[in-house]
Amino acid sequence: MHSEKPKHDFEPKIIAFVCTWCTYAGADLAGTSRMQYPSNVRVLKFPCTGRIDPVFILKAFQQGADGILVSGCHPGDCHYIAGNYHARRRFAVFRKLLEFIGVDLNRIQFSWVSAAEGGKWVEVVTDLTERVRAMGPMVEFKDLVLEEQWSGNLNNPELQAVYEAM
Amino acid sequence: MTQTIDISSYSAITDAIRNEARRILSDSTVSAVIGYTAGRRKGSTQPIVITTADDADQLIFSAACLNDLVVYLTKAKKDVPKGGRIGIVVKGCDLKALVGLLGESQLKRENLYLIGIPCSGVLGSLLKPAAELTTETIASKCCECTDQLPVGCDFVPTVTPTPLPDLEKRYANEIARLEAMNPSERWEFWKEQFSKCIKCYACRQVCPFCFCEQCLCDRNRPQMVEQTPRPLGNTAWHLMRAMHLAGRCAGCGECERVCPMDIPLNLLNRKMAKELKELFNSEAGFEVREAGPLTSYREDDDQSFIR
Amino acid sequence: MSRIGVFICHCGENISRTVDVEQVAAQAALMPGVAFAVDYKYMCSDPGQNLVKNAITEHRLTHVVVAACSPRMHERTFRKAVEQAGLNPFLCEMANIREHCSWVHEDREEATDKAIEIVGMLVERVKKNRVLPTITVPVTKRALVIGGGIAGIQAALDIADAGHQVVLVEREPSIGGHMAQLSETFPTLDCSQCIMTPKMVDVANHPNITLHTYSEIEQVDGYIGNFQITVRKKARSVDEHKCTGCGVCMTKCPQKKIPNSFDCNLGTRTAIYVPFPQAVPNVPVIDRENCTMFKSGKCGVCQKACGPGAVDFEQQDQLIVEPVGAIVVSTGFELYRITEKTKGSPIKGYGEFGHGKIPDVIDGMTFERLASASGPTGGKIQRPSDGKEPKQVVFIQCVGSRSREKGISYCSKVCCMYTAKHTMLYHHKVHDGQAYVFFMDARVPGKSYDEFWRRAIEDEEAVYIRGMVSRLYQKGDKIVVMGSDISVGVQVEIEADLVVLATAVQPQKGADLLAQKLGISYDKYNFYSEAHAKLRPVECATAGIYLAGACQGPKDIPDTVSQASAAAAKVMTLFAKDKLEREPIVARVKESGCVGCFACKKVCAYGAIEEKEIRDRQGNLVKVVAYVNPGVCAGCGTCQATCPSKSVELDGYTDEQIVAMIEAL
Ligand SMILES: Cc1cc2nc3c(=O)[nH]c(=O)nc-3n(C[C@H](O)[C@H](O)[C@H](O)COP(=O)(O)OP(=O)(O)OC[C@H]3O[C@@H](n4cnc5c(N)ncnc54)[C@H](O)[C@@H]3O)c2cc1C
Ligand code: SF4
């Protein structure tokens, strides 16, 4: 079972935005079924895809994400009736915007993964990881970060401490 | 070939607006009228709020009446509507913004008296306000305008707008040009554009729909968008802004006009509008919508992009 | 400063086999804000939980991260433990390093790195967690049932028998609904009245049931546990308390020829009337449109005849406010009528069947009245035009139903069975008669249903013709029915004396208006929508509102009664506690930022968002903002993602918490 895994030059950073009720549970099922997939993905749990704000995706790219996954319940199965319908429209438009400003849409995957689809979770995550690995790092946003001559970052530890004290 | 556009009707429109303003102010239908008046430079115009019938003669309409006055109803002159019903002069594009605001509970129709303009086009810029209106100088938004005659107003001068000649569809062409590029070329284009932004927020200030009391990009706990005028934060600001206006933007083009750095903001807006029309058959119009395309859904919406 | 405790579980070997838990603990200890980090074999065991509890006191921890299995597994366990140690449970988060890490990765180094990053994310998140008090909502233990058909009756009786007060509101002068109109019922052929009336009387006599007949819902305010219902009690013109139900008034009324809609207009009634003899309450009502007194101001015969002086021409509509905690909606159905094409009806019309033009083309309910022993003909099958006994009867199924072109694509579900029943009743009463049935398919699943349908064909000699009728027309005193038998591929033509159409079952007129008052959703036909087609078939998405009977979709009596009892059980579950406790994962509006665009309200599937006026001290309106009712909000967060200025935030999933996680990556 312990086959030697090939080492790659580039390990992409994949961030997954998922809803609790379906995709998170589907990923849990992949775990309980001991399925294997690349360890690149970091999962952020949301109550529902309806809560996922496009700004988070921008944030993730700025934080150095190379690939993004947004996943929730199949249409009609949203735990909150219609959250995924709203998300579907929101992301249909947002991905067009990203495409228009020059983001390669191959870096972003949207999927419906139900609580019973552990296998689909593994497929989706593996495919995305492999695809993004082949594409290489997402340099566009990283370049922008480099171009920030003055960081302007208000979240530095000093200011953070001041906030906490407030 | 540059062609002159006939705007001889604008003097008749000016007279009609003045008469109507005089009438509704003197019989107290409204407490104020928001319109255009002559500016200091020759040919230029500026917004004006008049409150007495005597001032009605100050109102004008010309090819230099670019402002979308609707913004005065939600922002600068927020208190004006509190004085009672007010009159406002609107072109077709402005009216679409106003209708959008009605749908977003920012205005009440019964508090407004709408004076619609049968519009034959306005200039693209106020830099040369006295310039002749031609197929060159006309605003880009006018080149693609399908709503020259406003619908649903309380008063519209009985003038037929000049049918616009076949104008180059500047936005559509530019969108097509960009779409034909590969992603990295597009990224370079926009990176260049966004890097010019100085975060003056004139675009936000002038947009009728940016009526938020606290804009998301001014928030710092958490900081959603970097606030410095630097490439990273600029990109985030422009994407966020395009998303916030998607499905709401009426295409008045004011954001693009006021941008001191000449960033083609309306190009993003038009692209979003194009996609919304294609995806959900939804576009800004003269009828108040119960919900916009991004606050509603259909069970059978396209999901071909979802695995 | 936060003092976070990180607790890393080995899960026996489930985690520690692939993840170097000691290293995770060592790295966690170095993370900013972490005051204590430890690993342990079984964190969820009693000693494990005690370890967490003791560490909280010993190290004065302010927040806790448990790195173990999925939060779906043990979040509750650890939040409870943390609460027992005196911390707010929502200051505890779980880092999933089992299902999402140790079980799905083999490489120890990779898995360990990932586990450290996951813990890091949760450490950053938990710093932004806020103390969230559990939300409690008081529950008014009184239920409202809307619609007094068999569904409403059953639900009301069940809830009342459990000891709770019930308010039953019925639009008509009597409860009973359609079942009171039926003759005998499939699949047992017992008399509908005989099984129905005792239940109706139980309702009338039940000490826990307040009955408002001839009443409608005017307004609905409030939310689960705390609804305020305004009921409009229409002027009956007869004082319910004084009337003894003797019925003298009805014998004296000069208006005797008013078509009785209870009998599908086959019989007549007076202007002061009870719709049928077994009506509950047995109190007449004056039909003001047809009453001589109301039309000309002269008459009042009934008033003079009434011993107790119950007749009151001056009576006004009354508005009654009823506080209730739960609502059962059971407004039932109506039959689609070809002649009365209602505005907005999805059906495009069936002019070809001559209903409304040819008097002897009737619908299924009319046939029920003809066959009913207490009906206008005393149970004799006589055709409406001339009262003759029909010798050839054609039944046509699926009229209106199951044809997308005509407007309705659903199956009305009861027609196959009641048509089979009709052929039997007909055969029992007219021994030399012949019944023909045009049908597309026989859809008769259900206990003893197939047997029943077969009996109609095999024992009761009904002729079933698979195919649709193309046309029918009057010829002398016959009705010529033309159709095709597709099973043998021939045209058939029958000269019938009576034609019975099994018209589609539709929601009641105005079902949409009632739904709008209640804030519940409905489909394109106006049937009310359940919260989940499979797992929550009796609940509405709107908390505290339940569905019973044909208002949710076509149903027969057994299904209706089952759903009614299920709805009652849901109400009783709600009433089992004095206060409703719920997770405080709800949205909250920051009024200072909200500009009242109500984008949030438009996307909220639960109707949790209301408009709230903010006024200054002088009472001037400052602005209108959104308000989230925490009793109703389900916590999906769609509102927040939609609000441009993020003036509405979902507790437990705030932007700060999420951004903190992203920034930890
Ligand atoms: C011709 C025919 C024959 C049938 N035969 C059989 C049979 O043999 N066996 C069988 O199992 N099923 C039979 N059915 C089905 C049966 O009639 C239904 O299953 C049953 O009546 C459904 O009950 P309900 O309480 O849901 O609706 P309904 O009986 O329609 O009752 C609804 C009640 O709500 C009231 N109401 C409506 N709107 C409002 C409002 N806004 N406010 C207040 N009150 C309101 C109505 O006045 C009515 O009293 C038959 C149906 C038809 C059409
Ligand atoms: S950019 Fe967005 S948040 Fe900012 S003012 Fe405009 S709509 Fe509001």
Ligand code: SF4
């Ligand atoms: S985004 Fe620009 S074009 Fe659109 S409504 Fe606002 S100002 Fe006008």
Ligand code: SF4
């Ligand atoms: S007006 Fe132009 S420069 Fe100013 S913030 Fe807007 S895009 Fe940037």
Ligand code: SF4
């Ligand atoms: S909370 Fe946001 S979306 Fe809702 S009304 Fe207020 S500003 Fe609009």
Ligand code: SF4
């Ligand atoms: S969180 Fe969901 S349910 Fe709650 S108010 Fe917002 S949209 Fe409605």
Ligand code: FES
């Ligand atoms: S709960 Fe999964 S998409 Fe809404």
